[in-house]
Amino acid sequence: xxxxxxxxxxxxxxxxxxxxPLRKIVVDSDSSKAWRIFDSGPKSVRCPLICLPPVxxxxxxxxRQVMGLASRGxxxxxxxxxxxxxxxxWVDGFKRLIDYLELDKVHIFGASLGGFIAQxxxxxxxxxPRVASLVLCNTFTDTSVFEYNDSSAxxxxxxxxxxxxxxxxxxxxxxxxxxxxxSIDFIVERLESLNQAELASRLxxxxxxxxxxxxxxxxxxxxxxxxxxxxxLSSRVREDLYKSYPQAKLAHLKSxxxxxxxxxxxxxxxxxxxxxxxxDGTELSSSYxxxxxxxxxxxxxxxxxxxxxFNQKDKFVKIS
Numbered sequence: 130x131x132x133x134x135x136x137x138x139x140x141x142x143x144x145x146x147x148x149x150p151l152r153k154i155v156v157d158s159d160s161s162k163a164w165r166i167f168d169s170g171p172k173s174v175r176c177p178l179i180c181l182p183p184v185x186x187x188x189x190x191x192x193r194q195v196m197g198l199a200s201r202g203x204x205x206x207x208x209x210x211x212x213x214x215x216x217x218x219w220v221d222g223f224k225r226l227i228d229y230l231e232l233d234k235v236h237i238f239g240a241s242l243g244g245f246i247a248q249x250x251x252x253x254x255x256x257x258p259r260v261a262s263l264v265l266c267n268t269f270t271d272t273s274v275f276e277y278n279d280s281s282a283x284x285x286x287x288x289x290x291x292x293x294x295x296x297x298x299x300x301x302x303x304x305x306x307x308x309x310x311x312s313i314d315f316i317v318e319r320l321e322s323l324n325q326a327e328l329a330s331r332l333x334x335x336x337x338x339x340x341x342x343x344x345x346x347x348x349x350x351x352x353x354x355x356x357x358x359x360x361x362l363s364s365r366v367r368e369d370l371y372k373s374y375p376q377a378k379l380a381h382l383k384s385x386x387x388x389x390x391x392x393x394x395x396x397x398x399x400x401x402x403x404x405x406x407x408x409d410g411t412e413l414s415s416s417y418x419x420x421x422x423x424x425x426x427x428x429x430x431x432x433x434x435x436x437x438x439f440n441q442k443d444k445f446v447k448i449s
Contacts, residue, residue, distance in 0.1 A: 132321050134314040136391070145192040156225035162211035164226050169195045170204030175233040176261055176413045177204035178405065181243030183267075183387075184331040185296050185320040193394035194238070198401060202418030206230070212330035216339060219246055220253050227259055234261040236408075236415055238401060240390060241362075242331060244268025248341040255345050261413045262350040264404050266397070267387060269366050270373050271340040284332045289325035292332060296320060305386065312391035343373035351377040352404040354397060356385040378404070 136142055145167075153163040165188050170177065178198065180191040188209035195205045208226065213219040223246075227235060237260060239247035244265040251260035284292065297317065305313070320328075351374045355367055371379070380400040385393040406420035 132318050134311070134318040136311050136315040137318055141196070142189075142192055145189070145196050149195060151188075154226060154229060156229050157211070157222060162222075164211060164222075165209040166226075167192070167195055167207045168204075168230075169199040169206075171202065171417050172204070174204035174415060174417060175231070176235060176408070176415055177206050177232065178236045178238055178401065178415050180205065180207045180390075181237060181239040181247055182207075182209060183241035183243055184328075184335050185316055185323075186240065186243075186388075187319045187322060190316065190319055190388070191238075191390060194390060194398060194401065197394060197398045201402060201420065202416040203402075203405065203420075204415060212326040214330050214333055215337070216246070216249055216253075216334065219334065220250050223250055224254070224259065234259055234413060236260075236262045236264070236405060236413075238264040238266065238390075239268060240266045240388075241268050242335045245270070245272070245341070246334065248343070248346065249339070251349060252342055252345045260349065261408065262352075262404065263346075264352045264354060264401060265370065265377075266354040266390065267356065267360055267362055268370065269362060270343060270370055272336055272338060273340070274363070274366050275336045284329040284336070287325075287329065289323075289328055292325065292328040293320055295332070296328075306384070308392040309384070309386040309388075312386060312388040315391060316388055341373065346374070347376065350404070350407065352380055352400065353377050354380045354382070354389070354400055356382045356389055356393075358384040358386060360387045380404075 149167050149169050152166050155163045188207040191207040195207050198205045237247040382389050382393050382396050390397045405415050408414045409419050
């Protein structure tokens with residue numbers, strides 16, 4: 130019997146699934162390999178925001194970004210890749226997807242592994258840029274921080290049950306607020322839907338020795354979104370990310386866990402809009418509307434959330 134989460138039964142999620150179709154797009158010679166995407170917002174926009182999931186996520190974990198930002202005129206594409214076993218395969222496949230969708234450039238919102246691969250894609254395509262900007266959420270610049278680094282070449286041999294247990298070891302719903310607990314339950318449900326090849330290939334990418342060369346991306350607009358409560362990444366990994374992008378803007382959430390785009394979607398969506406509005410009126414705009422007329426932060430925040438947004442050059446102020 131499959132696991133069913135409260136979030137997947139919510140009116141919000143059911144409305145998303147009933148209004149935005151899941152598209153399967155084959156861009157590889159292997160017809161069994163299909164990208165799964167949810168594409169919302171004006172199709173005339175040629176530089177949309179693309180959301181890339183973590184190891185355990187599917188495209189629909191970004192349903193609150195797809196629905197919330199599309200209401201502001203932003204074209205949002207939540208994309209889930211087929212199994213790719215090395216970085217070159219992934220980069221080539223993503224490039225073909227962008228070409229298939231007839232997109233000029235893209236803004237990428239990447240979570241965990243999605244954020245790491247977004248950085249590598251921007252780095253590899255720097256001579257013929259396809260990435261307009263990056264928003265990095267709870268992510269990293271070097272895969273050596275993961276404990277399975279030495280055994281990544283063996284993941285393809287392991288059954289899906291073992292792979293799922295490896296990932297579920299990072300999840301706990303004890304002593305967490307309701308929204309964070311619901312986000313974990315939803316991710317666990319999504320994880321159950323992934324097959325062995327999907328899980329093994331993602332874990333292989335996540336743990337095969339590889340690192341980003343951030344100096345190649347010095348001129349790219351970057352926003353770093355992370356949480357100040359417990360998450361799977363250590364404070365050292367977060368600090369390394371900050372140091373890699375000294376020009377980046379930091380968007381801190383007081384709480385949110387590993388999946389703030391689910392548990393603190395209002396705050397995350399606000400920061401995405403703030404990030405995207407710098408491209409208003411240019412060919413890199415992700416919306417046909419002006420994003421400059423923003424709601425005030427206080428009106429967009431829930432009572433439980435606490436957000437700060439500042440440039441790293443400014444004085445660091447701790448939020449209580």
